[in-house]
Amino acid sequence: MTWTEKIPPFLAGVLLANSVPHLGTAVTGRTHLTPIAGSESSPAVNLAWGAANAIGGLTLLRAGSRPGGGAWDRRLIAFELGAAVFSVWMVASEAVLHVNTPAAR
Incomplete structure (x- = not known):
């Protein structure tokens, strides 16, 4: 399996x-x-942004799957790595930059 086959599941995880x-x-x-309305994005904007991300991720997963389904191959690791890398990035950036939470007092 080439690394280019691992890009769609990685991005889906993100x-x-x-x-x-x-x-x-x-x-x-x-x-x-959100990139749509900035730091004070409303719940409705977040719903739209979250849904768009979920639909995009699921579409990438579906497009990169083998015909007929079957067991996961190495793409599962790429998918999980994408989710993990993004999650770690968000935890670290929130802890340092406090984009969505106030700084600890």
Whole structure:
């Protein structure tokens, strides 16, 4: 398997990991940074952004799957790595930059 076959599942992992906080924000009625409306993006904007990320991630997963399904191959690792890399990045950037949370007092 070439590395180019691992790019779509990696990006799918990133997109699906990104969808979770936005969908959670929409459900809880909070604000959260999006590229659509900035740092004070409303729950409705977060719902749209989260849904767009989820749809994009699921589309990439489907497009990169083998015909007939079957067991995962090495693409599962690429998918999980994409989700993990994005999650670690968000935890670290939030801890340092406090984009969506106030700094600890």
